Amino acid sequence: MVGGTFDPLHDGHKRLLTRSFELAGPEGHVLIGLTSDSFASRKNHPIRPFASRKLDLERFILTNIHSTRWAVEPLDDRYGSAIDADFDALIVSEETLPVAVEINKLRREKGKKKVDIHQISCVLAEDGHWISSTRIYRGEIDVHGHLLK
Numbered sequence: 001m002v003g004g005t006f007d008p009l010h011d012g013h014k015r016l017l018t019r020s021f022e023l024a025g026p027e028g029h030v031l032i033g034l035t036s037d038s039f040a041s042r043k044n045h046p047i048r049p050f051a052s053r054k055l056d057l058e059r060f061i062l063t064n065i066h067s068t069r070w071a072v073e074p075l076d077d078r079y080g081s082a083i084d085a086d087f088d089a090l091i092v093s094e095e096t097l098p099v100a101v102e103i104n105k106l107r108r109e110k111g112k113k114k115v116d117i118h119q120i121s122c123v124l125a126e127d128g129h130w131i132s133s134t135r136i137y138r139g140e141i142d143v144h145g146h147l148l149k
Contacts, residue, residue: 010143025068
């Protein structure tokens with residue numbers, strides 16, 4: 001399981017998604033929580049509609065992933081179905097690791113099994129700072145981390 005707003009879909013997101021599919025393997029299943037429009041509206045920059053972001057995700061997956069099953073579900077809060085669903089692993093970035101720890105705590109409180117947490121390193125831009133959607137929207141970098149200013 002992996003989640004995010006994925007807007008715009010940048011190299012950091014692509015690393016996160018690719019690692020999720022690698023860990024699932026060809027016999028596995030990846031569930032991608034994509035923030036709903038109402039949940040994404042809390043961001044401090046504009047967010048494209050859910051349908052547009054989902055289409056970008058689907059294009060990336062269909063172009064780069066060839067055998068693993070997957071699905072996208074709307075994410076209306078920080079946890080989505082991760083508290084109650086039966087799955088094996090959460091794949092997160094350095095930035096979202098605390099949410100994964102919180103999910104396992106809430107799962108334990110509900111008597112659910114703990115899930116493995118796999119953290120990837122954030123992708124760095126040319127300036128050595130993380131690639132982020134906020135930086136892209138500010139016009140500092142492009143989706144590959146190349147400096148624009």
